[in-house]
Amino acid sequence: GKVDGIKISLLDKHKEIAMRRRLPEGVRMYTGDDFNYPELIAGDGIGASENHRxxxxxxxxxDAIAPAAAVALGELAAGHIERYHEILQPTVPLARHIFGTPTRFYKTGVVFMAWLNGHQPHFTMVGGQQSARSLQHFVELFRLADAAGLLERPELAAT
Structure with a gap:
């Protein structure tokens, strides 16, 4: 009765779903799975059925996909599951790239996205962490962000 939920990041949707099904009624599963989030958030079905988890x-x-996530979650809340997946699915390759190994450097990609979108005036991180990823990594990140429609001001990002 005192536990709101548990957070896990298994990066294995089947294991998370199995664990989620074992939770007591009313206990939430908070996913940290940055690779399989569209399916895990959508759950077992739309609606308030007893078995919906x-x-x-x-x-x-x-943080990096906030504009798409906001719209997609609105679509999910309205019951438009296909539109929800249509919006979020293109963000998955970007997420997998940003959180690629070594995963501990994912913040570099999040900060790079913020800079590309004009949310901060520089791409400098504490301790020089902006150099934790290669130029090729950032080029691919840029390409994936563009493919997912996440460059809010493409002309600024290109500059």
Whole structure:
């Protein structure tokens, strides 16, 4: 009765779903799975059926994909599951890239996205962490962000 939920980041949707199904009624699953989040958030089905279980998102990638996530979650809440997946699915390759090994450097990608979108005037991180990823990594990140429609001002990002 005192536990609101648990957070896990198994990066294995089948294991998370199995664990989620074992939770007591009323205990939430908070997913940290930045690789399989669309399916985990959508859950076992739309509606208030007794068997409907979904994972709530506590995701690092949501900062980088906030515009798409906001619209997609609105579509999910309205019951438009296909549109929800249409919006979020293109963000998955970007998330997998940002959280690629070594995963501990994912913040570099999140900060890079913030800089590309004009949310901060520089791409400098504490301790020089902006150099934790290669130029090729950032080029691919840029390409994936563009493919997912996440460059809010493409002309600024290109500059």
């Amino acid at each position: 979904q994972s709530h998102a506590l995701l690092g990638i949501f």
